[in-house]
Amino acid sequence: MNKKIGIGIVGCGIIAKRHIQSCLLLSEMCEIKAVSDLSLEKAEECAALAGEGTAVYTDYREMVKRDDIQVISLCTPPFFHKEPAIAAFEHGKHVLCEKPLAPSLQDCDEMIAAAKANNCKLATVFQLRFIHDIQKIKRILSSDLMGPIVYAQMSGNYWRGSKYYEVPWRGNFKSECGGVTMNHSIHTLDLFLWLMDTPLASVQAEMETLNHDIEVEDLSMAMFRFENGAVAQASCSLNTVKEGHTMSFSSNNHYVSYPYSVHAVKQSEQGGAALDADEVAKMEALAAAVVPELDLPKPNHADSYYDLFQAILQNKEPLVSGAEGRKTIEAITGIYKSATLGERVRFPITPDDPWYTAEGILANVKKSVRGG
Ligand SMILES: NC(=O)c1ccc[n+]([C@@H]2O[C@H](COP(=O)([O-])OP(=O)(O)OC[C@H]3O[C@@H](n4cnc5c(N)ncnc54)[C@H](O)[C@@H]3O)[C@@H](O)[C@H]2O)c1
The missing domain is CATH 3.30.360.10 (Dihydrodipicolinate Reductase; domain 2)
Structure with missing residues (x-):
């Protein structure tokens, strides 16, 4: 692959750190460009882990506008997945969303529909x-x-x-x-x-x-x-x-x-x-x-990222699609x-x-x- 896939992370709490480690394991394929959290301190902590030059945002809506990001990773609490997912799709970004996909079937359906309408992939993290x-x-x-x-x-x-x-x-x-x-x-x-x-x-x-x-x-x-x-x-x-x-x-x-x-x-x-x-x-x-497919130390989310990258590159559904989530x-x-x-x-x-x-x-x- 010539160009690395740009990643932006929304939510810089506990699980975001595992996302960062996983992206670093796949550093030949992807690069974390930016992270965002309501807390500047948490965002800065994750940016430091992700590597030099990682941009920091306290408003994810600004981050999802960036042209160098193709995948938005959602690491926010369960009640706050739909809004950032839909914002990401509206800017043409693919989404890797932490479990649970959303609190209700209505929210799941809105996320799946927004992904489809914008020709984007929606993947749910079920790393097991x-x-x-x-x-x-x-x-x-x-x-x-x-x-x-x-x-x-x-x-x-x-x-x-x-x-x-x-x-x-x-x-x-x-x-x-x-x-x-x-x-x-x-x-x-x-x-x-x-x-x-x-x-x-x-x-x-x-x-x-x-x-x-x-x-x-x-x-x-x-x-x-x-x-x-x-x-x-x-x-x-x-x-x-x-x-x-x-x-x-x-x-x-x-x-x-x-x-x-x-x-x-x-x-x-x-x-x-x-x-x-x-x-x-x-x-x-x-x-x-x-x-x-990947023989990496477990547990990690690298398989979920790798699977989504393959889905993007080959224009197919990820293993754990929105419908699966x-x-x-x-x-x-x-x-x-x-x-x-x-x-x-x-x-x-x-x-x-x-x-x-x-x-x-x-x-x-x-x-x-x-x-x-
Ligand atoms: N796959 C797994 O094994 C696994 C394990 C743990 C958690 N999770 C999932 O990951 C998600 C996050 O869990 P966590 O334990 O990391 O939670 P956490 O509370 O540690 O982190 C969530 C972060 O999101 C931030 N946030 C909230 N609203 C935001 C907004 N509008 N914009 C930007 N940031 C915002 C919070 O400030 C916080 O830093 C949950 O959906 C949880 O179920 C998955």
């Missing part, structure tokens, strides 16, 4: 999709070997203490836009829905705030039904002392899980499960053929609606549904009394 073992699982699940999934499970397990909620935008629906489901286990949900690769039909869910003095949930449990008949259970927890993501997918005879493992069985004479070593070997062979928002909206109303919620959630908008969610969603 690029983990090598996840790519292996994707390959196996996408193959004919596996067959349709019958039953699946996922747990997105996190732990956060009270200090975490001292940051003012966290802990409430207005600015964090949700709790563990929207902001932590959204990573697990994204992987899970992407790996299932079949539309959601409905969800029955519960949510609670068990152990934090916050308005948003620190636990949700959902039972999903998919259009192909598969059933899955999903839990999102901020109260699990040993953190990690786990998920498993069972078809009729094949099984794959994260952390990575594969298994296959055939029926024994008594109807039990007998190891099918031949099928296991076929699954392992599929997985072994998966070679990472929207899928988790629809699933989470369904969880919130079901847990609030105490009833099964069917997908899709359409524009005539009050839960389609951020205002509708805010007005209706079950809030914890502990947050008051």
Whole structure:
């Protein structure tokens, strides 16, 4: 590539530093031209990390006008993604937006429409999709070997203490836009829905705030039904002392899980499960053929940047497009609606549904009394 892709970062808090490190890992392809934050001090700190000559702005609307920037990275809190995204698109910039894409389906749709209208790419950061073992699982699940999934499970397990909620935008629906489901286990949900690769039909869910003095949930449990008949259970927890993501997918005879493992069985004479070593070997062979595109230290966001750069250069959709980022928002909206109303919620959630908008969610969603 002759010319480096110019980057501008909006929001210079915690995650922005990981964006900067990731861009520096890809310094042959891109260069951070400018950063912006409401706080001049934070912007200057990030500019120093990004390298000499990085311009500093306290108004992102000025930064997005620059001709030497092609990609705007959004590292602002969850409630403030749509406005800067749309401003960036209106200036012809592509956008890499931190998760969650937006608090509501309406906002997601407006962002996706603005990207399309201005012929720009919109990518959502879900960096875990690029983990090598996840790519292996994707390959196996996408193959004919596996067959349709019958039953699946996922747990997105996190732990956060009270200090975490001292940051003012966290802990409430207005600015964090949700709790563990929207902001932590959204990573697990994204992987899970992407790996299932079949539309959601409905969800029955519960949510609670068990152990934090916050308005948003620190636990949700959902039972999903998919259009192909598969059933899955999903839990999102901020109260699990040993953190990690786990998920498993069972078809009729094949099984794959994260952390990575594969298994296959055939029926024994008594109807039990007998190891099918031949099928296991076929699954392992599929997985072994998966070679990472970038072999960089993890965790980082370099894969997300690299994927967006390829999408720009080859004029294709990024792996985690706006539409992909929207899928988790629809699933989470369904969880919130079901847990609030105490009833099964069917997908899709359409524009005539009050839960389609951020205002509708805010007005209706079950809030914890502990947050008051
Ligand atoms: N992908 C991941 O693994 C991951 C991890 C952590 C956070 N995140 C996401 O990144 C985003 C930011 O989280 P964070 O933890 O870095 O938050 P943070 O509070 O540390 O940083 C956000 C920054 O945005 C700035 N900001 C707010 N409004 C602004 C505006 N109008 N213009 C410019 N700057 C503005 C704030 O001043 C702050 O410095 C969130 O969406 C969060 O969910 C993603």
